[in-house]
Amino acid sequence: MTKPKTRIQERNQATILRAGLDVFSQYGFRGSTIDQVAEASGLSKPNLLYYFPSKEAIYTALLSQLLVDWLEPLKALDPKGDPVEELLAYAKRKLAMSQHFPQESRLFANEILQGAPHIGDVLRGELRELVDDTSVVIQGWVDAGKVKQVDPYHLVFSIWALTQHYADFDVQVRAILGDQDPFEGAEDYIETMIRRLLTA
Amino acid sequence: MTKPKTRIQERNQATILRAGLDVFSQYGFRGSTIDQVAEASGLSKPNLLYYFPSKEAIYTALLSQLLVDWLEPLKALDPKGDPVEELLAYAKRKLAMSQHFPQESRLFANEILQGAPHIGDVLRGELRELVDDTSVVIQGWVDAGKVKQVDPYHLVFSIWALTQHYADFDVQVRAILGDQDPFEGAEDYIETMIRRLLTA
DNA sequence: TCTTGGTTTGACCAAGTGGTCAAAACAACG
DNA sequence: CGTTGTTTTGACCACTTGGTCAAACCAAGA
16 A cells, blocks of 8 residues: 655645656657756755656656546547548547646657667557557448548547647747637537548 | 869769768757767768867758758749639649658757757748748639639748648658558648649 | 654765867878 | 878767655644
């Protein structure tokens, strides 16, 4: 059994994780320093290392929490629901995550860009199984004639790509759109794209 | 006038840039070290610094070359061509770049993820103008009824997202697809997606 | 009050970092 | 061969980095 945490522990660990997310999501694991995280969290470096044993511990704590949130929406896809609406709901949920938790998206992107050294196993294990299962469901919809012919795997990839792009490439998107909010247009666009892709 | 380069300079600078691409594309600017680049290029660190004055000089040299290659395909879009075929050709070209030059794509992704500190000006300047121009062309096609109603900006974003995803998230895509080559399915999928989006 | 256990910090360390420099090694040409 | 300009390197430096540690601080209960 794990020992109960004091309120101070609870608060400081949360503070550190938030600060770590700020820093790691921007610079990646190697490009970030403990001092940056300490600075961002308002704690001294030794104090920070009192709550987490190492830089890596902060990073992996963030990543494992992230993976839970990340896989959850795909699990929520209901095989018995209306195919197009289910996939649309999934895409919208992913887009909302890009809008409201862009740092999580960028943290993930950084990890993948660097070759997924910390989560390669999860990708080849849990994630792969989950996408395999989802693909079976989608293929079922295709075979039943409920949606047009489409490769299930690449469909999933495309939803990821389209939605995460607005978080990961936020700077670029805003540089081009200027003052305009990207996410309004994005939601309509993605809905249109998916509907035209899947319905006759 | 710039002084002519010797053959050795030519060769070593090219070697260094290739090595720099390997390293920077994986770890980003801050996460990479001169020693890594030196190691990867087979040169000693002082020797490397004989050809480039600093780590940043290598990085910016790579970035500026990259930006040229990056913007070029969009410029090649022909307003007088067939709309769907033009956009398909653009997407395919971008996908081919993801396939054959994934490191360039990841270098760019890293730079953007970190907030584009070195190329923010280019994004807000040259890139924005280019996309503005392209959007006018696409909107013209829409108004002329040559393609279905679609937001030109988000259409461009979606082509970027779909194609670059296969380079930037290569590890993840391959973790899910296993031995299967991602790019075969990707090309068909993207073509289908764009056709269904744009044609009745 | 004193004690106890969690909390915070200044000082420190070894390794890694970007970068310099003088000297050595080399290439090319008269 | 000797000279001259280019290339390469070992040694070095100041600073940063991840991490340690003993000591100080503090909160709460006996």
